[in-house]
Amino acid sequence: MRNGRRQHSSQKVQGKFITQNQITGQKGINLIERFVLEMGFTWTSTSGANDAGIDGIIEIRDPATGEATNLIVQVQSKATETEFESETATSFVYRVKERDLNYWLQGNAPVLLVVSRPSKGEAYWIPVKEYFKAPERRTSCKVQFDKIRNLFDKNATSAIASQALPTDKGIYLRPPPKEEILTTNLLEVKHFASKLFVGVTHYNTIKEVENIFKELDERPGRLWFVKEKKIFSFHNLTEYPWTKVTDLGAVEEFNTKEWAVAKDTERQNDFVRLLNQALRTFASRKDFAAYTAQKGRNPIFFFRPRVRRNRETDVDELVRREESWKLEKASIRTLVEVYRSSKDQNRILYYRHHAFEGRFRRFENRWFLEISPTYHYTSDGINESKYRAENLAGMKRQEGHQSVANNVQFLAYYLAQHDLINKEYPFLGFGKLLNFQTDFGIPDLDWKNRADPDEIMPEEVLPDPQIELLTE
Structure with a gap:
């Protein structure tokens, strides 16, 4: 209210809508409930916000005594007001979705599929597990309804009761269908060197070739290796300084894609060896350092700390490193943390680096x-x-699934990122993580109710490890 005048919004409030399909669906459920009550059984509707593929439960009741038996069958309703597929005076066809069928067939609770046309007061049923025992039916996902034999009304009372569970069996229900995107830790190699060269050389080892380059004061890069007096390289061996270590006229040029898809194991291994060499250079350009625990093993690439000038001492020092990134939202990730002595803040105990293999x-x-x-x-x-070993073991004990998943997502983002300043490396580039879409999954609420606390922690809330530091 301003100066006694009421202010009116110019925006129209958007209302809620109920579709005709929803109305038809509810009419179908109402029709089923009417027939169930005529049979003398009880009906409990499960349709609504929590409906995951079962619309209601029939509990078998003795009509004569009124005794409830706790024997149940589940019902899935499918209603329409149009003509059924391939409909005749005596039959019709109904096709079910495979994901619905998979859901109905799991667990040990019997399921009835009831197909109805509410406007005409007609409904038909089949016991899902019995009907789809035949492999050909299971494959086709098709139901052939007989309008007399499969009629759902009071005359089906005994047949419905026979479907109920025996009293010596419990009830198990499979989680409802749920589409999910599964993200792997496989990062797409978007591109690699277009050409691969193999040249004959007089030298037997990498060290011998490196010595020649030292004499020439040349540093041509490390995208190469020596094997059986041949140099395999992503570098063009027909150019200087490679002409100093290869025989003229004895250099072969290949399309790298031929090696990338080769079935020959040796050729594939040679290609991977060059990819590993390219990864080392790529990682260095991305400000990673490499650590190799033992000879012959793949290196661990770890983030380098930031360098900052100490104003008091006028000396460069290594400090913590943070990087901003964005997946669903922008956030900051600490990649290098500095741990200092509690007794002497000037004394650095160790650095913890995010890393990957x-x-x-x-x-x-x-x-x-x-x-x-x-x-x-x-x-x-x-x-x-x-x-290192003790601190790493302590960190791994604390880390849950969500933390590992977040680390994978960040590393994929960081490795694939490039801009005008950090241009794409021509010999190796990455795309996106490989994802899979599935028609099954665990509902989020169920997952959270069963997950360990550290598996559902927010992305950036992982605490610093409370590790008992081993000291001298």
């Missing part, structure tokens, strides 16, 4: 980087901490 995988001629998130601990931001 990557392994290339091929599925259906598509290449992916399998991301395994982990942590790395250093004493000075570079060199391994003597307590």
Whole structure:
């Protein structure tokens, strides 16, 4: 109210609507309830907000004594006011959805499918599990209704009662159908080097070739290796300085895609070896350092700390590192944390780095980087901490499923990101995580009720590990 005048909104309030299909569906349920009560049984409706594929439950009751038996059958209603498929005076066809059928067939509670035309007061039924025992019916997902034999009315009382569960069996219900997107830890390899070169050389080892480059004061990169006096490379071996270590006229050029889809194991392994070399350079460009626990194993790539000038000492020091990113919402992730002594804040105990191990995988001629998130601990931001193993074990004990999933999502985002300043690396690039859509899943409420507390923590709330630090 302003100056005694009422202010009116110019926006029209949007109302709620109920469709004709919803009306028809409710009429079908009402028709079923009427027939069930005429049989002398009780009807409990489950339709509404919580309906997941079962519209009601029939409890068998002795009409003569009124005794309730606790024997039940479940009912799924399908109503229409139009003509049924392939309808004649004596029969018609009804097709069910496979996901509905899968749901009805699970568990040990019997399910009736009741198809009705409420305007004419007619309904027909089949016992789902009995009817779909035949494999050909199960495959076709089709029901052939006989309008006399399958009529749902008072005359079906005995047949309906026979479907009820025996008293010595409990009830198990499968979780209702739920479409979900499953995200894997497989990051798509969007592109790699277009050409692959193989050249004959007089040298036997990588070290020997590197020594030649040192003499020439050249650093041509590491996208190559030596095997059986041949150099395999994403670099063009016909150009300098490669001409100094390969035989002229003895260089072969290949389309890299030929090697990427090769069935020959050796050729595929050589291609993966070059991909691993490219990943090392790619990671370095993305400000990762590499740590190899033992010879022959894939390296662990860990984020480097930030460098900051200390104004008091005028010396560069390594400090915590944070990165902003956005999935569903913008947030900040701490990638390197500095842990200091409680007795002496100037004394750094160790650095904790977010890290990952990557392994290339091929599925259906598509290449992916399998991301395994982990942590790395250093004493000075570079060199391994003597307590790495103990601290890593302590962190892993605290980390739940959601934290691991969030780490995978962030790493995929970070590895695939590029801009005008950080341009795409021509020899290796990544796309999106591989996702699968399924027609089954666990309802969120059920998952949260059963999950461990650390599995449903908010994304950025994971606390710093409360680890008993091993000290000298």
